[in-house]
Amino acid sequence: MQNVTQPFRSVLYIPGSKTRALEKAKGLPVDAIIFDLEDAVSPEEKIAARELLAETLRSTDYGPRKCIVRVNGGDTAWGADDLATFIDVAPDAILLPxxxxxxxxxELAARxxxxxxxWAMMETPRGILNAPEIAAAPKMEGFVMGTNDLAKDLGSRGRAAMITSLQLCLLAARAEGLVCVDGVYNAFKDEEGLRTECIEGRDMGFDGKTLIHPAQVAVSNAVFGPSEDELDLARRQIEAFEQAKAEGQGVAVVDGKIVENLHVETATRxxxxxxxxxLLEGA
Structure with a gap:
């Protein structure tokens, strides 16, 4: 179940095999880190990366950032040992591909x-179709959209082909109170393209975006974070509703729009x- 106040604006993949990247991540203004042992690590580095990441997480304080470990799949030569290692290390979360x-x-929840x-990578057609079942499983906290793998399996091109899959996962996640973060934007030097896709994801309802490069963090944080205008409106909605309640009214009006209890709940969150x-940015 999601902690509704915890931000997930920026969720950055960090290779579990790169000592420098693991060190640098301590100072990055990200809300969550996916320490990756899967796609970001070559086969010959898998075992060493597992050992390095385990030692790093045991000895390093990443502050309020959510620490998520993406293990290799159970059908690989490394998956079982990855799980055994990080069940013992006990990071904030384990992400299954x-x-x-x-x-x-x-099966993992029991261990x-x-x-x-x-957390679950949602990146295959069967996984998308089974999203409600996956979301309702024990110890589930979040979905990560794996749009690159999904596009490969679908044989699709462009963001529009993803909309049904994205919405199905969002619906399943929200039905169970899970976090749901959007897939990566591959052109990490294209800031405006990233901004456009972040805005689309935010408006669909995603909590944030997975990122492949630290240069993408500022845009994602800005788009998925509340603006000063939104915070000002939230404060005024709460104040107006409290005043209306004190006067025996069930609704208030702010900027010509009705404010009910559901709006106050959203404003409070x-x-x-x-x-x-x-708090995170001050850490």
Whole structure:
């Protein structure tokens, strides 16, 4: 279940094999880090990367940033040992690749220690179609959209071909109170293209975006974070509704629009998220 105040504006992939990147990540203004042992690590580096990442997470404080480890799949030569290692390390979450049903989630959930949760890569047609089952599995906390792999399996081109899959996962995630973050934008030097895709993802309802380069962080944080105008409106909505309640009214009016209790709930969550962002950015 999602902590509704915890921000996930920027979720950055960091290769588990790169000592310098692991060190640099401590100072990056990201909300969450996916320490990747899968796609970002070559086969000959897999075992060494697992050992390096395990030692790093045992000895390094990443502050309020959510620490998520993406392991290799269970059908690979490294998946079982990855799971055994990081069940023991107990990061904030373990991210499973190419999840296609709830069984693999339930099996991992039975083995987890402490407060470690499970995230699922949603990146295959079968996984998308089974999104409600996966979202409802035990210890689930979040979905990560794997749009590159999904496009490969679909044989599709362009963002428009992803809309149905993205919306299905969002619906399933929200039905179970999960986090749901959008897929990566591959052209990491194209800031305006990234901004456009972030705005689209934000307006669809995603909590944030997965990123492949630190240069993308500022744009994602800005788009998915509350603006000063939004925070000002939230404060005024709460104030107006409280005043209306004191006068025996069930609704208020702000800027010519009705404000009901549901708007106040949204405003309260927005202000709490802004406080969490300020805490993270001050770390």
């Amino acid at each position: 190419k999840v296609e049903d709830g069984n693999v989630i339930a 987890l220690k402490g407060d470690t949760t499970i 927005l202000l709490a998220k802004a406080d969490a962002i300020n």
